[in-house]
Amino acid sequence: MIIGSGIAGPAAAMALQKAGIDPVVYEAHTTGADGVGVFLTLGSNGIDALRTIDADAPAITAGFATPTMDIVSTTGKALGRIRTSRPDANVTSRTLKRADLYGAIRDEALRRGIRIEHDKRLVDAQNTGNGVRAVFADGSEEYGDLLIGCDGIHSTVRGLIDPAAPAPAYSGLIGLGGYTRGVPVDTRTGSYRMMFGKRAFFGYVPAPDGEVWWFANLPRPAEPARGELENIGSEQWRRELTDLFADDAGPAAALVRASQEITPAGPMHALLTLPAWHRGRMITIGDAAHAPSPTSGQGASLSVEDAVELAKALRDLPTIESAFTAYEALRRPRVERIVKQAARVNNNKAAGPAGRIIRDLVMPLILPRLANGEQSRQTYGHHIDWDTTTAAPENAGRPQP
Ligand SMILES: Cc1cc2nc3c(=O)[nH]c(=O)nc-3n(C[C@H](O)[C@H](O)[C@H](O)COP(=O)(O)OP(=O)(O)OC[C@H]3O[C@@H](n4cnc5c(N)ncnc54)[C@H](O)[C@@H]3O)c2cc1C
The missing domain is CATH 3.50.50.60 (FAD/NAD(P)-binding domain)
Incomplete structure (x- = not known):
């Protein structure tokens, strides 16, 4: 079952x-x-x-292929690129x-x-x-x-x-997203751009048909009640988001402004x-x-x-x-x-002013290692061979709670 x-x-x-x-x-x-x-x-x-x-x-x-993710700061400074696909085979991440x-x-x-x-x-x-x-x-x-x-x-x-x-546990962030046409963006089809904005996080990717898919993560210290986010209309989200992204470089505010519908994806838990x-x-x-x-x-x-x-x-x-x-x-x-x-x-994503400065200094040093190094290979390059046999556990008899 x-x-x-x-x-x-x-x-x-x-x-x-x-x-x-x-x-x-x-x-x-x-x-x-x-x-x-x-x-x-x-x-x-x-x-x-x-x-x-x-x-x-x-x-x-x-879906469509999305092999890379560029990370930028609130001023548009490049912080690093993450390859989200196996480098060694014809398998690409899809959105x-x-x-x-x-x-x-x-x-x-x-x-x-x-x-x-x-x-x-x-x-x-x-x-x-x-x-x-x-x-x-x-x-x-x-x-x-x-x-x-x-x-x-x-x-x-x-x-x-x-x-x-x-x-x-509630992560202190909520998710929202939408789809927009007609706003020029600074990235090509299938290439994500993720921005650590001054007050919130924003990601977007152009789809092959020209539509731009975007999402935002907003800090919300208190966990919203069930259904609370769904009761807020697109117009109110638009006002809140355009305000939150007003000081950031890039098209975040314009993409939000041009979106007909803004959909809450809920409080983010882990x-x-x-x-x-x-x-x-x-x-x-x-x-x-x-x-x-x-x-x-x-x-x-x-x-x-x-x-x-x-x-x-x-x-x-x-x-x-x-x-x-x-x-x-x-x-x-x-x-x-x-x-x-x-x-x-x-x-x-939820860093305060001091945290943001440290993050923007440290990220360019850490990201290339994280993104293209062993960690990325371990995550995106993982392969399961159906024909190999699962090894018997050494501790099969351990007591269960
Ligand atoms: C905003 C957001 C963005 C995300 N973005 C990504 C992403 O880009 N990439 C990624 O890999 N993951 C992403 N995730 C995570 C991803 O959605 C989950 O990891 C994935 O859906 C987990 O799959 P699942 O089958 O375990 O659970 P679910 O997809 O949640 O499915 C659980 C199912 O169980 C059913 N169910 C629940 N309780 C019962 C019950 N008592 N009896 C019978 N049925 C029940 C539900 O109705 C549902 O159909 C995102 C999540 C969120 C919230």
């Missing part, structure tokens, strides 16, 4: 099917989380992981509307005959000894051999595995480290287990990698427990490195 039909859910379903396991996906909403957010970037590692299960083509078709990515992955799963049941919100689950019993908000129950929580950053499965699990990823026959993957701040541009890619590695471990190891333990040993160091790195960048 897979809980959640976002990115990790359908990807896990396809990977399990390829591994010879028969999954069913249960999704809380009538359609999936399609409407949430504006657009996102699937890193070359995410595309590569989808390729492992022959599911990369729909995502590639739905897609969130709804298109969800749709592409879900439709591919459906095309493969995978059952996705909607209006099924998991509210409870228990290990039964030789399986898992899942209870849904509509009062129905289902039984399966195992349960995979792909239910996102505000996961229910996480708390069922460990009632003491930490909640995701889950740095979760002590228990699994208990008995239940496990969390994707944002439910480790949610990097959206700043990382890696949450979706890590979710697909998780899905593929978990399916391989279940294929290769003799028991569910040994598969879960081997999977965690393999994944934890990688995802926690990326999550922590994103948290550091987030702090820079």
Whole structure:
């Protein structure tokens, strides 16, 4: 049983099917989380992981290539360039509307005959000894051999595995985005430009059809209540954002001014480290287990990698427990490195006046190393080989919380 039909859910379903396991996906909403957010970037590692299960083509078709990111200061000074693609192969990061990515992955799963049941919100689950019993908000129950929580950053499965699990932390930033035409920009198609503005962060990228896709991260010390941002209209956002970016170099204020609609992408949260990823026959993957701040541009890619590695471990190891333990040993160091790195960048996005001066001095020294060095290769160049066997964990028998 897979809980959640976002990115990790359908990807896990396809990977399990390829591994010879028969999954069913249960999704809380009538359609999936399609409407949430504006657009996102699937890193070359995410595309590569989808390729492992022959599911990369729909995502590639739905987006456009975005191989580089230039980082600039509030005055427009270049701070560095990040290559967001594998240097050694024909795999390039793609930017897609969130709804298109969800749709592409879900439709591919459906095309493969995978059952996705909607209006099924998991509210409870228990290990039964030789399986898992899942209870849904509509009062129905289902039984399966195992349960995979792909239910996102505000996961229910996480708390069922460990009632003491930490909640995701609000990062002090909110996200907004929009699409604009007719405003000249200083970057070419597919090349992101990200600006550490004086009072907020702004990113934009021209799409092949001439539209400019943009997003902004605004410091908001107090976490907005649920629905609060959605109740603010585009006109009010436009006024706030044009004011926030008025003193910065570049087209941020002009892009915002020319946008018909400005969409809130919500308060930005992160889950740095979760002590228990699994208990008995239940496990969390994707944002439910480790949610990097959206700043990382890696949450979706890590979710697909998780899905593929978990399916391989279940294929290769003799028991569910040994598969879960081997999977965690393999994944934890990688995802926690990326999550922590994103948290550091987030702090820079919300820097005060003194912090901004230090940041603009230090970034040009650090970024080239971060961007083109070992870290970038490790993040974007990650490859999963479907045909290698997952090694048995040394500590398969360790006690579970
Ligand atoms: C503003 C913003 C920008 C981002 N930009 C990027 C980016 O550029 N690149 C990137 O890689 N990542 C980005 N991310 C992160 C990325 O969206 C997530 O990492 C990714 O969606 C995680 O996938 P998931 O499948 O784990 O969870 P989700 O995509 O959140 O899917 C979870 C699913 O579970 C369902 N669900 C929840 N609870 C239940 C329940 N109890 N029962 C049944 N179903 C349930 C939900 O309805 C949803 O369909 C961004 C996030 C935000 C907020």
